[in-house]
Amino acid sequence: MKNLNPLSKLLLATLLLFSQITPLLYSQGLEARIDSLLETTFSPEGPGAVFLVAKAGKPIYRKAFGEANLELNVPMTPSNVFEIGSMTKQFTAIAILMLMEQGKLQLEDQITKFIPDYPTRGKNITIHHLLTHTSGIKSFTGMKSLRAIERQDLAPPELIDFFKNEPMDFDPGEAFKYNNSGYVILGYIIEILSGKSYAEFVQENIFDKLEMTSSQYANHSEVIENRAYGYHQKDKYVNKNYVSLSLPYASGSLMSTVDDMLKWNKAIKNNKLIIDETKKIVFENHTLSNGKKINYGYGWHITTLNNAVSFEHGGSIFGFKSMGVYLPEEDIYVIGLSNCDCNSPTELARDIAQLTMGN
Structure with a gap:
């Protein structure tokens, strides 16, 4: 700047200052808009939620709203642990594909290869059908x-016995119908092939490996640090209904935090658990027998948001709801976890992802 006149120096300094301030103001503007969305839904006195937004793998928003425990008036914190419901299916799908990469199964294997007495009524029901909700098996x-x-x-075989003799909804591959029974069977296949319980396999091969230290198979009796309590809303808030966690099992019984779920998303993005070739199958928009796309991969819905590809999945289990949205083209991840099944984070997560796009 030596040879610049005083006016030029002033203009250059002003431009440099604005180049530093503008991103900060824009970031604050995005934060305020997200705050406004969430504060409208979650009151300080009611059950709450935690939301995290990450761009290029780095958190740009991480806040808690409402209360983690209404009876003790405990405020929610960003480190609270939630039951994540059907987001469990992502972990089950990846576990199956890890076993595939080990040569222990093929996607076109029929389920009778692993459960010989399963009544398929002469139909060819494959691992692929279970992963894509196209098996036709009745959802329990x-x-x-x-x-x-x-x-x-119930042990997994007992749970399978509960639904296995129900009439099928359609022939395998003929339709898409969201199906928890299919993921229960996948969980049992993981146990058969690994010699470990589903909970042990996921803990040792996914949570421990990725240092997801606040994630685990859910447990009603264990003291779990930072556990958020779950609620229903009728004419007033009530404690969640008790259901044995052996029932949601591999279709919905895991617990996690927003920070651990970011680790999970980054691990999938960076091929920490499966190779890139396998990941392409996970996020393929699979088809029915007639070629019609189902907008589902393996454990993720495949959809669009503002014309951008979006990989999404939510979860709902007594007292809790969850939603994760990942936009691979912009590398934006939004995860929302709620401790009342009266407050779904689904549309909020999608709205926040849209706000974050292009920023």
């Missing part, structure tokens, strides 16, 4: 008789 969570067993602790 839609059965009216579920109430009779919801508090019972």
